[in-house]
Amino acid sequence: MIxxxxxxxxxxxxxxxxxxxTEAARRLLTPYAEVSDFGQTGLIAKIDKGQKKTLMLDAHIxxxxxxxxxxxxxxxxxVAPVGGNDPRILPATPVVIHGKTxxxxxxxxxxxxxxxxxxxxxxxxxxxxxGLGTEVRELASPGDLISYEKDFTLLSGGRVCGKxxxxxxxxxxxxxxxxxxxxxxxxxxxxxxLAEQEELGTRGAVTATxxxxxxxxxxIDVSFADGPxxxxxxxxKLGGGAMIGISPxxxxxxxxxxxxIAKENNIPHQLEVMGGKTGxxxxxxxxxxxxxxxxxxxxxxxxxxTPAEVVDMADIAAVCDILEAYILKGGAL
Amino acid sequence: xxxxxxxxxxxPAVSGREERLADFILKEIDGFCDAKVDANGNIICHxxxxxxxxxxxxxxxxxxxxxxxxxxxxxxxxxxxxxxxxIEAAVMLARGVTFENGVRGVVGMKPVHLSTPEExxxxxxxxxxxxxxxxxxKTEAEALIRLGDTAVFDxxxxxxxxxxxxxxxxxxxxxxxxxxxxKAEAEYDYYVTFTVQEEVGTRGAxxxxxxxxxxxxxxxxxxxxxxxxxAPEDKTVCRLGEGPALSFMDNGNLYTKKLYDAAxxxxxxxxxxxxVSGGNNSRGFALSKGxxxxxxxxxxxxxxxxxxxxxxxxxxxxxxxxxxxxxDALCRGDIx
Numbered sequence: 001m002i003x004x005x006x007x008x009x010x011x012x013x014x015x016x017x018x019x020x021x022t023e024a025a026r027r028l029l030t031p032y033a034e035v036s037d038f039g040q041t042g043l044i045a046k047i048d049k050g051q052k053k054t055l056m057l058d059a060h061i062x063x064x065x066x067x068x069x070x071x072x073x074x075x076x077x078x079v080a081p082v083g084g085n086d087p088r089i090l091p092a093t094p095v096v097i098h099g100k101t102x103x104x105x106x107x108x109x110x111x112x113x114x115x116x117x118x119x120x121x122x123x124x125x126x127x128x129x130x131g132l133g134t135e136v137r138e139l140a141s142p143g144d145l146i147s148y149e150k151d152f153t154l155l156s157g158g159r160v161c162g163k164x165x166x167x168x169x170x171x172x173x174x175x176x177x178x179x180x181x182x183x184x185x186x187x188x189x190x191x192x193x194l195a196e197q198e199e200l201g202t203r204g205a206v207t208a209t210x211x212x213x214x215x216x217x218x219x220i221d222v223s224f225a226d227g228p229x230x231x232x233x234x235x236x237k238l239g240g241g242a243m244i245g246i247s248p249x250x251x252x253x254x255x256x257x258x259x260x261i262a263k264e265n266n267i268p269h270q271l272e273v274m275g276g277k278t279g280x281x282x283x284x285x286x287x288x289x290x291x292x293x294x295x296x297x298x299x300x301x302x303x304x305x306t307p308a309e310v311v312d313m314a315d316i317a318a319v320c321d322i323l324e325a326y327i328l329k330g331g332a333l
Numbered sequence: 334x335x336x337x338x339x340x341x342x343x344x345p346a347v348s349g350r351e352e353r354l355a356d357f358i359l360k361e362i363d364g365f366c367d368a369k370v371d372a373n374g375n376i377i378c379h380x381x382x383x384x385x386x387x388x389x390x391x392x393x394x395x396x397x398x399x400x401x402x403x404x405x406x407x408x409x410x411x412x413x414x415x416x417x418x419x420i421e422a423a424v425m426l427a428r429g430v431t432f433e434n435g436v437r438g439v440v441g442m443k444p445v446h447l448s449t450p451e452e453x454x455x456x457x458x459x460x461x462x463x464x465x466x467x468x469x470x471k472t473e474a475e476a477l478i479r480l481g482d483t484a485v486f487d488x489x490x491x492x493x494x495x496x497x498x499x500x501x502x503x504x505x506x507x508x509x510x511x512x513x514x515x516k517a518e519a520e521y522d523y524y525v526t527f528t529v530q531e532e533v534g535t536r537g538a539x540x541x542x543x544x545x546x547x548x549x550x551x552x553x554x555x556x557x558x559x560x561x562x563x564a565p566e567d568k569t570v571c572r573l574g575e576g577p578a579l580s581f582m583d584n585g586n587l588y589t590k591k592l593y594d595a596a597x598x599x600x601x602x603x604x605x606x607x608x609v610s611g612g613n614n615s616r617g618f619a620l621s622k623g624x625x626x627x628x629x630x631x632x633x634x635x636x637x638x639x640x641x642x643x644x645x646x647x648x649x650x651x652x653x654x655x656x657x658x659x660x661d662a663l664c665r666g667d668i669x
Contacts, residue, residue: 072562074560074562076561076562084445084446085445086442086444086445086448086453088423088442088445088453088456088457089423089442091421091424091636091639092423092424092636092640092641093427093428093641094488094491094498094641103493104491104492104498106498106636106641106643108561108635108636109421109423109424109636109639110559110561111559111570111637113559113568113608113610114559114561114564114568118454119454119455119456120453120454120455127561127562127563129561129635129636129643130493130494131493131494131495131496131498131643132493132494132496133494133574135494151429151487153429153437153439153487154437155437155438155439155465155466155467156436156437156466156467156468157467157468157469157473159465159467161429161437161439224444224447226409227411227441227442227443227463227465228407228409228441228463229442229443229457229461230443230447234447235447239469302441302444302465303427303439303441303442303444304444304445304446305444305445305446306427306442306444307427308427308428308429308439308440310439310441310465310467
């Protein structure tokens, strides 16, 4: 069930003015919550229980991609990255230019005799090939956004692969939590915030948190999972459970409660300790207005910011289980 | 013929594992020629024409494609691999793969966030790449993958205007042209070979040429097009949309001059491959027995040997009349 939701969310595109994943989330959340748009902030889903305290769960809905900066008559296009990317993976990678139509394209891979001095070219120096001639000008223009081609795939062992699992895996958690909790008696009101423009510097969460001014919040994001070439001290373990964030900028009581819940209920979890900023929406939620106590829980993910992000469905379930208990307890404060 | 090419591109056939594609081809050409399969898996076809040919001519396309093969499984359940044929690390990173038994995987990498500035400047060494199939440990991975299993990179054949983007256009383009040719009536008797193991050293061609003993061989292939925006004119090799590329020389063969001359002056759409690079089955044919005359007709292809090759379908369609023209000219004995 969550897998089907995640597939729909992963294959859709929310990037700049493109709102495909946002619309998918709206459809998915509407049966359970009062859903509304929020300026440039994103989508807000409220489950109002008439309580004094309001708890916000945040997951960003946007994804990394590219934007067209120049179009050549030869059908090639130059681009700039939108959000962080790794130019090493781009050669021969298929993408979609969202121009007049959805235009398939592929990043050029220089044949050996055309390779220059620099082994890895900057994203802004790599050509994107539309396969078209001058007619490209009618279909693609500077400012058009570009997403990775969708290809949500089931791997073995309950693991899945696709684009934008950062942070659609967390958005899938929000949908799952809404479906579990909407008809229950809750000690708090719930706000689900699907913030935009996280990848451009956690922008959506800034305005959303200010406008909603919740009493307590938890951001759900993804974090680095293990791989053969990654020091085990710098990552969590895929399939090792929810990564509970601990950092000076996060509220320790929330981190502790999330950990206690996981321990008491035998929910797989691991701690992710950071020395300061977390690189997530939690960084701005905590200092919104006069401050919002905020926790962070993350889903381990491999190959971050590539079209081949990998998550384990069991880790998503663990995050949902911990947060369900946390909400039923009415939060930490 | 475009639809046939898309269907051919969707069938995985890494060198040494061409059986599925061979079965597809045998079904397609059934009833149109005499076909037999040799010890290595080459399909050797004899097409009866209205008249006997003055010279024995064979047309060849290779069935196999580049891919990867599982070599070991790490303690934590990742699959290590080597490439079968030449594939650069850059086009393999963060790409989906499908093994021959249907198991899906992805070539993993350290995320850019955790990479050092030095690491970001280089493509990872091919030896350090690994495939994540979703296994939690070695035992789980061993239940999914046998060492020696091959895989291809995931890539859905996609139409981009008059162009096709996809895997294995090298050399399904040649295969599609020859299937189409075999299905048509022939003026003269001729041979067709669909060969195995081109990408690992033009091995299938050696035995196919030995079996057919042709006087002349026409190789239908794909070759690098480097007509990228801003590329120096003398390094574009050939250009998409300007017709099939005729080779005078590559790293494996000097093509027969009189055949090249006859093709280039045929008046049919074609261009010259203006760079000496690559190699193909022509070397296997050229040196067979007492020597065989060779002609190379190649489909210009950008990003060749990557999961997303790009070729112009008008160039592809122009291969057939050119191949037919040269076949008939050779069979009539016009080119001596």
